Amino acid sequence: MSERAADSPVPPAAANAATPSTNAPSVPELFRGFFKVTITGFGGVLAWARREFVQVRRWLTADEFNDLFALCQFLPGPNIVNFSIIYGWRLHGLAGASASFIGLMAPPVVLMIIAGMLYERFGALPEFRGGLTGLAAAAAGLLIMTAVQMAEPLWRKREIAPALIAAATFLAVGVLQWPLLWVILVLAPLSIALAWRAVR
């Protein structure tokens, strides 16, 4: 993102010109784009959004996408939701932010509520118990895979301190089931201090 686009508090008509990516979308295109990635986005929307917005539609370059997403990860709130609001606002102000946000959230929320109604109605029936048992077991495998994939860079770079922080977080929250607030208040500053020493 260019400095100009990042800075503008008011919907910037000029941001389109200042943004190096060529195909900045219109408001309806924003809605359609986020709609598409969210309904195809099984297992999280990030990978799909990157493919669609960077490679297929070329709204953003890979670097612009990574920069903006890193910012959204850093800020509080669900990452991709932040992404839709900030990106939509930068291009078209309130209309852009609303189009992106509604496109991203409305379809899966409706689907989720329907799924929830089916679960509440039929989930306890013996015919569906087996299916749900299998689904939950597979979900556990998927979560283990995600954790291992995330931890991989630590192994590869032989980073001892971050690995210990990750292990301590796992122990405190997963095994001992301590409240998240206290675990974060203690471990986050410690981890950031260690990272600070490493980046300096």
Add this chain to the structure above:
Amino acid sequence: MKDDIGTLFTLALLFTLLSFLSVGGAISALPEVHRQAVDLHGWMTDRQFAEIVAIAQAAPGPNVLFVTLIGQHVAGIPGALVATFFMCGPACGVAFFVARAFDRFKEKPWRRAVQAGLVPLSIGLVAAVALIIARTADRDAATIAITAATFAITYWTRISPLFALGIASAVGFAGIL
């Protein structure tokens, strides 16, 4: 409990707090949701929690939407909407207003330190989620085998996770589990 304003208020408060604590991604909030929903409030059993998370994983859309199902289980459709809104609204509002300021610090070492420092926490939290779900879902040799197979397929091949979820529920539905 279904129409209880107090319950909706509790949900709103819980998810507002969690939205600020979910470091790295919404999924990091899951262990705390489990602690509150199962252990503290008794809104659901371990098993219901695991199933709800599994359904959310199988559905399309942002990962954060597991809160929609949790809210719905606790307080119906109002619960679903309250949980979703408060998990996104307040934190995204803050994010929106500080995005400008923080973007300027992109190259500053302290920002890189904060970002790098939060990574190990989110790894530990996702591992904790995996443990919490596995502890409930894996109760015999067959379910452990499904978990292991799903891990192997999704980790070592490029086959879609959806395929693994589909096969696993089909196997269960056929009465093998």
